[in-house]
Amino acid sequence: MSDEQLIPIAPLDGKPHPVVATSHFGFRDLISEAITALTARPARTLLTALGTILGVAALVATLGLAKTAGSQIVGRFDELAATRVSVEPEDRSFGADQRTISVIPWDSGDRLQRLNGVKAAGTKSDVDVGSRLARAVPVIDPLGQTEFQVPVIAVSPGTFAAVRTTLETGRYFDEGHNDRADTVALLGPNAAARLGVTRVDNTPAIFIGEQPLAVIGILEDTSREPDLLSAIIIPDETARLYFGLSAPASVEVDVEVGAAELIGSQTSIALSPNSPELLRVQVPPSPRGVQDDVATDVNSLFLLLGAISLLVGAIGIANVTLVSVLERTGEIGLRRALGATPGQIARQFLTESASLGALSGLIGTSLGVLTTVVISATREWTPVLDPWLPIVAPIIGAIIGLIAGVYPSLKAARMEPVNALRSF
Template sequence: MPEPYVPPASGVELAETESIASAVPRSHLSFRDLLSEATVALTARPARTLLTALGTILGVAALVATLGLAKTAGNQIVSRFDELEATSVIVRPPQDRGQDPRGQNQQQVSSIPWDAGDRLQRLNGVVAAGTKSDVSVGNALARSVPLIDPLGQSEFQIPVIAVSPGLFGAVRTELATGRVFDDGHNQRGDNVAVLGPGAARRLNVTRVDNSPAIFIGDTTLAVVGIIEDVAREPELLNAIIIPDGFARQRFALEAPAEVQVEVQIGAAELIGGQAAVALSPNDPTQLRVSLPPSPRQVRSSVESDVNALFLVLGGVSLLVGAIGIANVTLVSVLERTGEIGLRRALGATRRHVAAQFLFESAALGALAGLLGTSLGILTVVAVSANREWTPVLDAWLPFVAPVIGAAIGLLAGTYPAWKASATEPIAALRATG
């Protein structure tokens, strides 16, 4: 049998090493001892330990605060967008035909119908919809009295905007006084107007119960209401708003310039797909639909903006922190030369000495990471409380940050630990201390 030859040979060898091992004790340092040595070394001078770790504490705190605040602010901005932007859809004719004005005019005439608001109103998910167009009134000035006052300015260039009644809902109009015009006014082409607060102030119209009239050139308009505020399309605030029907008759408006649609939250994508078909069934591609930015995109772009800047800042402070730990550990290696020599005399190998210093600096780094994480989270909470935000934090962050701290401590301790392990015990023991 060839096999038995091999095992006895290796068996003898094994027995030999075993006998040497039992005769000669091998130096040994248990993890528990390593842990307690590091703990004692770090707690012996707590103030110094804290100062050593300060740079890393601040670095980790900056990182955690940055990530936390970016997340918090990102969510905050998104929720504000959700309120207004996410419920707004705008339909316009394409703009890339601007080079051929005649063609554009033809497209506009055919693309958005006058009853766009009514058509969209029928779609499920639309809250309100209405057309809106700037009206060209030539050089006609607006005034509230049919008199020429030579002493004061009473005539103004005020923009005139033609809308369908549905638009007032679509821009969330708040009225100061009076009412807005309705479908009846629009269909009959009545000469009525609603004033934005800016226009009302300039025309000196403050109430509508006395049926004030205003004049655009020689066109007379009856003011039926004054707006307090709108949530969208702020140019309405400074304009004279007239019905589409009247603008067609009196100012030769050819077609609506755009359709404003207020949709239910979450319906924007759906309505965006349906609106063009509803308005231009023969050729939906003739219309351009503007949708609110997707919340996901908003969040990520905000985060990346804020993060890029502050992560660099946090990284720099971490680097400074690491240098701080390396520096103080190196100094303490020099200070503890006697201790290193003693440990070697007591049976430590170079590895044991290196392990001890590495472990100390890693523990210091982990401690700094823990404190820094706490500080960073406190910052996020404090800022959120101040701004009345909801603090949002990635769940992994509080767990990863101390690990980063420990890694930095380990990295920073590498050179000092090597230096300590290279200390000659002879020289070290001769050093007084």
């Protein structure tokens, strides 16, 4: 000890010296004191943090799984419904009379094909054949039934792709068949079985009433229009010429994923520029809407559970911080003697509890993300997570720690140094 540091700061006029040192507690010291206090008893720190860890983990896992599951459901919708657009004429009443006037043009398929996002499009109409029955051969078999009531459906060549059919044998009819109104037909598998047609390499003939048709193919399946499976399918022009079909009854469109809404809004104008309101366009429900519905259902319950565990976690932190304030009464007294103000004492305990909360949030977020990934892996889902979630969750933890630390910190700050020092 030299004498140098004992220089008095007494001013000449006897008033308080203006440059008396103020108590100072730097940010780095604050953080390092908080970390030292937390690491002094790691087991206790971890146990204190457990409630908040679980709460944050539950929140993150809930939001993550809801998002993941929502995306999965939308993904499944994509396969069938989300890429389907269909058009039917709107019912219109004319005075007392209610009739359906179809304004769907014959070349609907070609028109829609030109829209960006349409994969395939074509018309489809039920053909009224009256009481005419269908038979495979003009032979009268007295023992068995050879004539059947079989529905007849007229389609344009593009419709097969639009409703995603697969072929059992033979071929589809093409634009040429349609343009020439060739008397050709495809059979749905059920219709083929009833009519006894099993092979088409010799183009067997069938009759609807007295009208012969050459069978050029048999369908295997369709993923969208099951009524095709038990029908005789003929080209539009053939139906028009031989069966008096006046206008197509509907249009089927297969669109790119995500294009359904846009195509839906363009279709009616493309098909009926003068009176688009006469068409009713059906588009799949918005994927976003579906996803939100699912997310909301799953979320509300688990978010509540997460919130409850966060509350429990906050109470845990508050409780242990309070106990630790009481335990460290002597330390608080010492710090006051070493030059800490009540505010600095409060700040120190607040920083400790906030750091603890942030740490809990970080661990909880990691656990939550891990849970989401593991559950997704077992379900063979693709884990989907909002990017803000891993950032916001630790902040929530820190805020919880901060709130939990308010009362214990105030209590620590209010301690009289004199009493606190005696309690050691």
